[in-house]
Amino acid sequence: xxxxxxxxxxxxGFAAIIFLAGCGGGGGTSLSQVPAPSGPVSVLAWTxxxxxxxxxxxxxxxxxxxxxxxxxxxxxxxxxxxxVTQVAAVxxxxxxxxxxxxxxxxxxxxxxxxxxxxxxxxxxxSMRAVGVDQQKSAFMDPLFWDRx
Numbered sequence: 302x303x304x305x306x307x308x309x310x311x312x313x314g315f316a317a318i319i320f321l322a323g324c325g326g327g328g329g330t331s332l333s334q335v336p337a338p339s340g341p342v343s344v345l346a347w348t349x350x351x352x353x354x355x356x357x358x359x360x361x362x363x364x365x366x367x368x369x370x371x372x373x374x375x376x377x378x379x380x381x382x383x384x385v386t387q388v389a390a391v392x393x394x395x396x397x398x399x400x401x402x403x404x405x406x407x408x409x410x411x412x413x414x415x416x417x418x419x420x421x422x423x424x425x426x427s428m429r430a431v432g433v434d435q436q437k438s439a440f441m442d443p444l445f446w447d448r449x
Contacts, residue, residue, distance in 0.1 A: 343446060345370065345426060346409040349390070361406055365390035366433045370410060372418055376425045376443035385415050390430070412446065422448040 347368075349361035359365075369384035394405045412426065425443040 343412040343448070344409050345412055345428070345444075347428070347441075349406050349408065350430070362391050362404060364432055366431050366435070368407075368410075369429045369431060369437070370412075370415070371427045371429070371440070372412075372415065372446075373425050373427075373443075374419050374421055374423070376427075376445075378425075378427045378440045378443060384429075385417065386410075424448065 349365065350359055351361070352359050367390050368388045370386050370388060371378055371382050372385045373382065388410050389407055391404050392407050393402045395401075396403045418424065424446045426446050427440045427443045429440055430438040
């Protein structure tokens with residue numbers, strides 16, 4: 302199994318969308334020290350991949366380390382771009398019974414939690430997956446984000 306080369310395709314398995322939620326700041330554990338937004342929010346949501354590009358099974362809980370989120374004023378993301386934030390691929394969450402902590406795949410991120418964004422209301426968002434071996438996937442197709 303050739304994981305290093307295969308990690309590059311991880312985002313090929315993502316079904317990523319940006320959608321607007323009508324209410325902001327709902328429950329849950331914040332991933333950041335930034336206060337929760339008080340108005341409508343934009344959420345980047347995805348489905349973690351389950352196979353590498355060579356169709357070898359991928360266990361996202363074991364094989365992924367984190368995601369890098371990128372924001373630009375144009376859709377031309379390159380390897381020279383720096384991520385605006387990182388999101389853990391797996392997080393500890395309180396179980397429904399409230400007595401134990403369980404590992405859970407992270408599948409969304411509130412974009413308004415990004416501490417520093419480029420100027421403008423029309424931006425593009427992309428992300429990459431980073432494996433536990435630190436190999437990065439290709440950029441996902443850029444998504445248009447209208448912040449007006």
